[in-house]
Amino acid sequence: MTDSRPVVTRFAPSPTGYLHIGGARTALFNWLYARGRGGKFLLRIEDTDRARSTPEATEAILQGLRWLGLDWDGEPVSQFEGRARHAEVAREMLANGTAYKCFSTAEEIEAFRERARAEGRSTLFLSPWRDADPATLPDGPYVIRLRAPRTGQTVVHDAVQGDVTFGNDQLDDMVLLRSDGTPTYMHAVVVDDHDMGVTHIIRGDDHLTNAARQIQIYDAMGWEIPVFAHIPLIHGPDGKKLSKRHGAVGLHEYAAMGYPPAAMRNYLARLGWSHGDDELFDDAQALEWFDLTGIGRAPARLDFKKLEHVSGHHIAHMGDATLLKEVSAYLRATGAPALTAQQLAWLQPALSALKTKAKTLPALLEQAHFALTSRPVEIEEKALSALDPVSRGILQELTAALQHVSWNRDELEAAAKQIGESHGLGLGKIAAPLRAALAGRSSTPSVFDMMLALGRDETLARIQDQAG
Secondary structure, eight states: OOOOSOOEEEEOOOSSSSOBHHHHHHHHHHHHHHHTTTOEEEEEEOOOOTTTOOHHHHHHHHHHHHHHTOOOSSSOEETGGGHHHHHHHHHHHHHHTSEEEEOOOHHHHHHHHHHHHHHTSOOOOOOTTTTOOGGGOOSSOOEEEEOOOSSSEEEEEETTTEEEEEEGGGSOOOEEEOTTSOBOHHHHHHHHHHHTTOOEEEEEGGGHHHHHHHHHHHHHHTOOOOEEEEEOOEEOTTSSBOOGGGSOOBHHHHHHTTOOHHHHHHHHHTSSBOSTTOOOOOHHHHHHHOOGGGBOSSOEEOOHHHHHHHHHHHHHTSOHHHHHHHHHHHHHHTTOOOOOHHHHHHHGGGHHHHTTTOSSHHHHHHHTHHHHOOSSOOOOHHHHTTOOHHHHHHHHHHHHHHSSSOSSHHHHHHHHHHHHHHTTOOHHHHHHHHHHHHHSSSSOSOHHHHHHHHHHHHHHHHHHHHOO
């Protein structure tokens, strides 16, 4: 499906809670499609449900989008603020005959449905006011209903789902404007999308039926219908609808777990969309490749192992300066103290070795423990076993041997090897007490990577602290 208009997409969340990972993927798809075509990506906050919408939820959504690295054009639009415009359009439809006043009460509608159920017919409400003589209309509260076609079909030409046909006899005359003058969600969405110039509506396939009803409003107003693309929802690993029992569902939870935004963009893009067999890609490739034709019809399944793989790839290929920025942002987001100048000085030289093994930012920081601690280094119980009297004596010899060597990997390794051989020990036996002295742990990066990162003075001081 093609469209010659400049591309305008939108993301339209309801501010009733955090940004769900499914919503984040929808936002990403809209962002990729617009940005990859030089178009606009707009943000609309669908805050018409005043009882459930909160400023805190709105801010959480905006923060989530910023963290994910998705920028939008212009200011976010409040759907609630457009209620006068929504009412104006409803009254315009009333004037042109594509809508009508309905005076049926909630009790009358329920009674209609009870009779329909008892008689085994459709409970779709058929308003007695649809074709009423205007002269007979009472002077009382009313809603404005769409005068929907009763015969024929409404077809949603969907870029993902194909042509989906709905019998008009299955679609009711939906309410456009309530009796208190407030618009319904279904009506407000259409007016907003039209007024914002939205050309492509990319959203979850739970809105597919809504699309048929909304097309009827477009037709009633003579407005151009956007391209619809209804994407399957995300399911858990068990194939069931994603919920909290599957683990993290809020985008903020993934940020707290230390997945870099670039990795999340890569992973979310592949949840339900594909470009051949490509699994790992950067933003430039995603923007070039992303197209609606690559979106599948089957629900995508959340896979934490695949997410870790993608995350590890992006961390490994990240420039050191960028990686340090991500680490700092992660620490801020989790309320942890910022790295000191000294910690940064020890961490930065070690990044090239650390980042090849870390799947997440916390895993990177865990491996970097030696650079984040200071003297006196606290020794874990497990590591203490490597610091017996013989090992401490070896550390004393090593301290002396390292005093005057050139501080490079070859010479450090040669000095350690020589000390080990003099005791009939291999490098592995020398490494254990060194790990304990330098990091206070039994599991660490290479001892020589740590020594190079810490530098001569700090290395010798830590070894001497534990030497016999």
